[in-house]
Amino acid sequence: xxxxxxxxxxxxxxxxxxxxxxxxxxxxxxxxxxxxxxxxxxxxxxxxxxxxxxxxxxxxxxxxxxxxxxxxxxxxxxxx
Numbered sequence: 229x230x231x232x233x234x235x236x237x238x239x240x241x242x243x244x245x246x247x248x249x250x251x252x253x254x255x256x257x258x259x260x261x262x263x264x265x266x267x268x269x270x271x272x273x274x275x276x277x278x279x280x281x282x283x284x285x286x287x288x289x290x291x292x293x294x295x296x297x298x299x300x301x302x303x304x305x306x307x308x
Contacts, residue, residue, distance in 0.1 A: 265291060
């Protein structure tokens with residue numbers, strides 16, 4: 229049996245996602261959205277669509293900034 233084999237006590241990826249707090253799920257959503265934007269931008273660039281690639285590439289910092297704004301606002305709401 230290999231060391232990378234999943235044992236019966238290891239939770240599935242779906243169970244691990246359900247176990248995350250709502251805050252961590254939101255963080256994960258924004259990180260995945262930024263990563264998808266980056267991959268899409270690189271693939272557009274590689275296929276010769278430079279203008280579209282630059283446009284989509286600008287989404288990465290925008291998505292991460294929006295995530296920071298939303299999640300920080302959530303934290304301040306709880307403090308009051």
